[in-house]
Amino acid sequence: MKGIKNTFVLFLLIALAWSCRNQEAKTVAPESEVAVLAEDPLPSWNEGPSKAAITAFVEKVTTQGSPSFVPEEDRIATFDNDGTLWSEQPMYFQFTFALDRIRAMAPDHPEWSDKQPFKALLEGDMEAVMKEGEPGLIKLLMASHTGMTGDEFEASVLDWIQTARHPKTNQPYTSMVYQPMLELLEYLRDNGFTTFIVSGGGIDFMRPWAEGVYGIPSHQIVGSSVKTQFDYNDGNPVLRKIPEVNFVDDKDGKPVGIDQHIGKKPIFAAGNSDGDLQMLQYTASNPQGAFMLYVHHTDGEREWAYDRDSHIGRLDKGLDQAMADGWTVVDMAEEWKVIYPFDL
Template sequence: ATGEPVANANDDPLPSWNKCAARTDILDFVACATDADCPNFIPPAERIAVFDNDGTLWCEQPVYVQMQFVFDRVRQQAAQHPEWKTAEPFAAVLRHDIKALAAAGEKGMLQLLAATHTGMTTADFEQIVTQWLATARHPKFDRPYTELVYQPMLEVLAFLRSKGFKAYIVSGGGIEFMRPFTERVYGIPPEQVIGSSGKLKYELRDAEPVLMRLAELDFVDDKTGKPVGIQKLIGRRPVFAFGNSDGDYEMLRWTTAGKGSRIGLIVHHTDAEREYAYDRDSHVGRLARALDEAPDRGWSVVDMRRDWKTIFPPVAK
């Protein structure tokens, strides 16, 4: 995955898309936004596009990639923590007990995040994530997670970039879990990544300044947090929003309620064969309200099975 479309962009900027309403909506929106004679022209500085990450740009099943990272890190660190064998929620991870993990709830998740994401410098964490992403493989597809990005979405990102749009990721995932790979995989630089975060602390180590990752939550970039995160980091309202779950509902509302031309889009996971099929009842990426309100709000829904010719980029030779 390089963030560039497979086919020649001059022929068709979205070659992995079948002809469908969402594709037409994207092409029409961009054509008008970049045409100075169109009443819906958007000045380049205001061409801000926001994309959810999990389930919108890359695969989020059977569990969020960052969750798998947490599990793997707990197992890797277990030798240095013999007490984890009997202490929940760590013991549940070690014995692969999904039920006990679910029972540990949000409090358990925060304990796991603290143990695996904090107490090190930002530079050390970046290295840990980078190394894990280089070796971890998806259980169903047996490919690195960074190859399980959606080829049709890479084409949308490249198309928008070629038309002067600035694309941001706005994800409930950890901001510093994403930044190590978004530039290489999506063509999105770290400064265009918005996510959940813990508090940081500047301090000196051997007279060198470092930023320590503290075990204190700073910001949750999900649901009503998404418009807040957009305001905090971008400071202006997007014109283009793409999500896949009810966690994106407020981001879609916030984006499409703005004055002038706006577009909201939703990836609907309908392809049990090539990827996964899920919506209302999924433990991950639950999609109900946003799907129900999409027609009235004018949001385009992508039917993954029907609208996408391919799901993932070809395996690198």
């Protein structure tokens, strides 16, 4: 299974980095920049160290006259997606999307019936698919994402998002988002933060649905991508994806992506794996102050329990540094009243 993790990273290199929850802004009290809410702004969080740390940080950076005050234009918050804003088990959702696309495309590719790893996938033999190794999986992923314009890919993503169901819960994948994190995003925005997704996943896989689900518009998404080519297309210009890597937004690529796309160092960053460690380290170096948060998957009953030895979302070095440096580590089992919106 360890190979799956490495393969998915490669998938992110070639991914066509190309339901909903409307959120209403709460009114900020005129006498203060701190959003004074009559109700609990984080109702799905149990009272505990993580909730207390979050609210204390927000209060000190938004209070005029505080030595820790940070102007709104510098209140940048970055969030990983897989395993941080929505689930990532039993495999990354974008990887599932790619495999489903191969199955949907198969009638137009009769040659796949005798060609590996396509033959194994179409026969439902995932063990044989995995025996093909990374080169075989890359063939699947390349075939599922190339040859389309941006509009065509967006349409395929939206169709999948609207119809596909998670194998464990039978819920739409966009229902597999974390209710406590939705509340956290809204709470930060209520207090003048600008929220960004900084994910190893494909930027154009997330763009079609992220604003409706998270309230984060497409121009505030940083992700992996492949190169595009401009095609004038007889007066109907389109962008076409080519099978060459453009950018990998994972590990040390995340601070680079933040610098290139956002241009400011975050004061708040959240992740769940070692793939997010460099983003949190980068945020921790902000002289204006910083808050680093790890979502720790400890709930094997309501979600999944995994960290150091997981083939997906491994949290090892990041957990060690979080403990050593006093970063906030959210114990999902202990600190979240509910996991998903459909639990409410």
